[in-house]
Amino acid sequence: MPRRVWIAALSLWPGLPQVWSGQEVMGLILAGLFAATLNAAIVTHLIWTEAVSPALTTFVTALAAGTWVAGLAYTLWWVLRCHPERYRAEIEQLYREATEHYLRGRWNDARRRFEQILTMDETDADTLMHLGTLFLRTEQPDQARRAFRQCLELEGGTKWRWEIDQALARLGNG
Known part of the structure; x- marks a missing residue:
């Protein structure tokens, strides 16, 4: 349902x-x-x-x-x-764009798109995980920790537990 x-x-x-x-x-x-x-x-x-x-x-x-x-x-x-479901098509488009920008090394463009997604659906664990990874890549450890912890608090974030634990351990907060 x-x-x-x-x-x-x-x-x-x-x-x-x-x-x-x-x-x-x-x-x-x-x-x-x-x-x-x-x-x-x-x-x-x-x-x-x-x-x-x-x-x-x-x-x-x-x-x-x-x-x-x-x-x-x-x-x-x-x-x-x-409701976030109303924006699902727009969220998917932004997600594709953010991933493309991330893979091309356009960190700010990727971050902006990930943050746009979170304004439409703050419960998107995948986006928080990718945002945390982007913050790791751009050497912003405090923001990465915050994004990873928010991801773990969400229902969909449990699937990322191992990856987040590894990232937090590398950051010195396991």
Whole structure:
């Protein structure tokens, strides 16, 4: 099942798709806001039925529903307009260009393209690995370490573990 479909399915609980796709802070804000409004609606409807006015109960319920709709709308907007899959063809083109520049020794052109890819998809472990290798090649050890460590933190970075461990050992940080 494509990642976009999973994210859309997770939209039933606001914030969950954001957490799952790497936007933890936004996801926790949405989830916390929705949970608070939903809890308030449940409490006013089922527990404090006589202590709270019907107008406040209706308002809290509408607020919970509005929070859910807003979370759903934001997630669907993000999936359709901002998700990295939307830029896949452009990312692949940039990746080919970056690799070509790297092989020809045009380090700055390759670096710029790798960084463009990361602005579109910050979870691209292959690009981070190549960027770290480029920083090694251009004798920028601190930036290489940072790129390699970011790569290892990503789900797709585990396939590069051996290569990154070797590079970090050469840099003196194994």
